[in-house]
Amino acid sequence: GENVEQHPSTLSVQEGDSAVIKCTYSDSASNYFPWYKQELGKRPQLIIDIRSNVGEKKDQRIAVTLNKTAKHFSLHITETQPEDSAVYFCAASDLLGAGGTSYGKLTFGQGTILTVHP
Amino acid sequence: DTGVSQDPRHKITKRGQNVTFRCDPISEHNRLYWYRQTLGQGPEFLTYFQNEAQLEKSRLLSDRFSAERPKGSFSTLEIQRTEQGDSAMYLCASSLYSSGGLRDTQYFGPGTRLTVL
Helix, strand or coil, X not given: XXXXXXXXXXXXXXXXXXXXXXXXXXXXXXXXXXXXXXXXXXXXXXEEEEECCCCEEEECCEEEEEECCCCEEEEEECCCCHHHCEEEEEXXXXXXXXXXXXXXXXXXCCCEEEEEEC | XXXXXXXXXXXXXXXXXXXXXXXXXXXXXXXXEEEEECCCCCCEEEEEEECCEEEEECCCCCCCXXXXXXXXXXEEEEECCCCHHHCEEEEEEEECCCCCCCCCCCEECCCEEEEEC
C-alpha cells in the first residue's frame, strides 16, 4: 500500500518568513495530493490540493509543487503569520484505481507542527 | 451548519463495553469515509462507503469494528468489546465523487474523541 513520509516534524519560523514542508510517497499510482491544516482541537481543513497532471499550484500565500518522477511534493507558505500556526498534513490518494486497488482513501503523512513567532 | 457533523463529540467508556458513533455527511455527498487519529499522528483510514455500499475496509480494522450506511446518508461506526488501544479521535469525512474526475475533496467532521478506561 501507499506510504507517505513527511518532514520536518516541527518547524519554527519568524513572522514574515517562508515555511516549506516536504512529503514523499511510495505508490506511483497516486494522482491526488491534498494538504490539510489542523488547529488544536479542530477538524482537518483542506488548504490546497494538486493533481498529478499539474506541477505547481498557487493560492495567495500558499503553493504546492509536485515532482512525479521523484515522487515528492511540497507545501510552501510565504509571508507567514501567527495564525498559520497549526499542524499540517500532506496526503496522497489514487482516485482512478489505476493501481488496481480501490480509490479515494487518503494516506496521510505524520504531520508538521508549524509555529510562527510574532 | 451544512458541514459534516458527528455525534457524540466525546465518549468515555469502560473496557469491554460497546460504543456507537454517528456521522452526518454534507447532504449531496455520495462518499463517506471513517478515519482514526491518535495523538501526534495523521488520520488513518478505516473504511469508506459510496452511497450505501461499503467499498473498502482497512486490514488494520479488527472484527470488533463495524460500519453501516443503510440509506446512503448518515453512517454509524460501532466498536464492540472496546480495548484501551481503541482510544483515539474518530473522524468522518464526506466527498462528492464523480468517475473520471481527478478530484475527491474530503471534508472532515469535528470528530468523536473516544477514551477507553
